[in-house]
Amino acid sequence: MALDDTKKVKDFKVVGTRPNRPDGIDKVTGRARFGADMVAPGMLTGRILRSPHAHARILRIDTSKAEALPGVKAVVTRADFGDVPDHVADVIDNCMAGDKALYDGHAVAAIAATSAAVARKALKLIEVEYEVLPHVTDVDAAMRPGAPVLHEGAQQETVPEGYSGNVISRVEFGHGDIEAGLAKADRVVERTYRTGATHQGYIEPHACLATMSADGQGDLWVCTQGHYMVRNVCAAILGLEQGQLRVTASEIGGGFGGKTVVFLEPVALMLAKKSGRPVKMVMSRSEVLRATGPTASTSIDVRIGMKKDGRITAAFAELRYQGGAYPGSPVDMGSMSAFAPYDLENVKTVGWDVVTNRPKAAAYRAPGAPMAAFAVESAIDELAKGFGLDPLAVRLMNGAKEGTRASYGPTYPAIGLMATLEAAHTHPHWTAPLGENQGRGVACGFWFNFGGDTCVSLNVTPDGTVTVSEGNPDIGGSRASMTMMAAEELGIPYDQVRTIIADTGSLGQNEVTDGSRVTFAVGLATIEAARAAKREMCRRAAMIWGIDEEAVEWEDGAARPAGPNAGKFPPMTIKEIAAVASNTGGPIAGHHEVTAEGAGVSFGTHMVDVEVDPDTGATKILRYTVFQDAGRAVHPAYVEGQFQGGAVQGIGWALNEEYIYGEDGILQNAGFLDYRIPVASDLPMIDTVILEIPNPGHPYGVRGVGETPIVPPLAAVANAVSAAAGVRMTQLPMSPPRVLAAIQAAKG
Amino acid sequence: MSRIHVTTKINGDETEFLCDAEATLLDVLRDELGLTGTKEGCGTGDCGACSVTVDGRLVCSCLMLGAEAEGREIATIEGMAAGEVLHPLQQKFIEMAALQCGICTPGILVAAKSLLERNPDPSEEEVRYWLAGNLCRCTGYDKIIRAVMETAADMRRAS
């Protein structure tokens, strides 16, 4: 579906305004129902027993004492699930350990009981005999021959001989000749960068409420980014027909990629099946940190060569990502995105996917890209500053534009990177004075953006108002955006449309709310559904007027005779057409089902000022500005919100957040006190500049905006801290002790 | 184990409940009284999603026992609007897009209301430090801080 012609694009009446969101009042009054807010008559409380070891063989599980405790209605272990299809084998193994517990916090058994107190007591009665095995949590250590191996036989054919079995795959991208390019450089920077594992940190813990009948029908209420995914995965694991399992998405209290997979859901369904009662499960915060999320920790080598005028002659990166206990770290995405903002003759990335004794990594906002950008943008900054060049000018000189061959292969269509760089270069922030111990950093970031399977059903009610049903949980205001696009297309006011998130029984398959896809793909389907409804309403008007339907057009919420020969009829509004729908053929609706394509890649540039306290190593963010291409900002306030939220998550990643494991392989900071995400007093206002370079793949030019904002901040903050501290920081987080040590080491 | 009988006032209504000795006020609000607007994000007093006021003082309801509510006056998010009329903070949060997912919103609103009752003219820094105990992962706080500041200005003008 292509961008509409320019004239029409200019005439937006609703798109681009800032109406109140339809779920606003529910969310400010406490009425909105999130995952843990649902109850069912007779429901039981489900709880999970978790491994206290980083790596252990499970020799025996004896649940008999727990089962004998009054009030315990079901106990589940892996044995209850039997064999499952290959594509969900790792999924169930992560939800409930099989032969081995692979990380601290790995689920080994579950209980459903009449109260939380009974469930807690029962967990203590489950006897698990472990054979503790050697473990490994560091990515570089896990790659070495001789490291404890998690899975025998999991290595792909892409890995050369001589690596530990923990190395799952190797991938390589790029073009040109790196060594020849480096030989032309006036200077080559070669460094190793490291990033800690961070958690998505959504404030709402995972929660669900499951019912399962003996006839194979199930119902699930769950906080998730994709209830259709939950249905499909749970059905495969439990051997159910997808059509018999109805999943309803609750309001979702944040996800950021961490709720694109299942953790509790198959277990809750199994407990419900065995007990014959509804079962509610809610994770504690420590369970969330120990057993869900996080993202990969990484170790990245970069070599970049530059001429003294700033031209990059060659760029190479080798990326090692550990993705926890199962294959599938986001290293592929990191390897493809690392140099995506640049127009390079010689470029190459090599990526290694590595497993360790940590929780399986889940997607986290532009998965894999922020760490790669941290390494690459740090090296480019160092080169630019080494030559005394303006780091933005260097990026403008080397930046990708329409016609550039991307480092990952394709040729770019119209993209917005240059617009963000130019906006940054002319922004007052760039030339504002800095004080002592202060530094400024910039960095660019890229994300792919997705489309995918999408269904929208739009119904015209008898009074001519409109309901839109879509299948993607509203994680940050998307119901408002869909309502706006439907109103725009139909030519009716925003408050005449209401959008709901439909359950899995109401629409066809919908891809998860991920890849910044919803405003793009669901928006596209909403517009098409509205167009289908308009065509039908034009047809009804034509019948009523007794003219050809081709002689009717839709404008400003009404059917009108088109052209001089159509006849003179006053416009017939949506309300008038809806009122007589039963007399003209029946109810009026439009729907659209599509695998949306043409999402359009996204770029951003971030600029940040920091002050580093030379005595403590503590960093204060002083000023922050985000420049990003939104294609078309449907609801600019929520676009700004995505920019601001992504930037602050990146600031947390850069300065504070990190999974800390002890020698024993146990997570040492499984709570918000020690896993410290940014708080209000850590931050300034986050300024935003929205650029609009229309995406040719969407009728209104919309581009996904949600993920790109977390890509540049790691590097932007690192470049600023390095400037302020006078020493190049190459490891995240840049916690005060680490910065202080670097300052002192530089002083000698 | 016998349960404890508690008489308290919640959002102005006389309320009685029975609770286990170890039940937190948050457990009682959510599981006994159906007041699920108060959220649990951590259970350890670190995230502020369960913020309520007790005799006018802002507390994390996950850090207080239900039995301690005896004879107190509790205010939760459910008591913030007067029927159909939203509190100015609630209205401003919607208008200024100061929420994305909305899970932290009840706690932040309760905390912000408590601030404005003490200090009708807070500086940006005072708002940021007052709300430092309320975690939000979606917004980066920018629009939240602006909404609180602007509400304070509106309320000063109105009074």
Added chain:
Amino acid sequence: MVKVVLWGSLAESADGQREVAVEAATLRELLDGLGETFPGLRAELERGVSVSIDGRVYNDNWFTPIQPDSEVVLLKRLKGG
């Protein structure tokens, strides 16, 4: 014939060629043709790939048309958050 650009390490599974040609008018014919001509690619194709056709990225939409002069690039299957 359609020219298909393979990523670096994938070329090793296609007799070292970074660019291969297959007879295909649709995405399905392209993926089938690649697997038939270069059996070494099958493992990666079975794990799933994304395909950029003239700058647009597709996953499994079989009947997506491909012109003889289209720019076709294989990508690792895209995953988002």
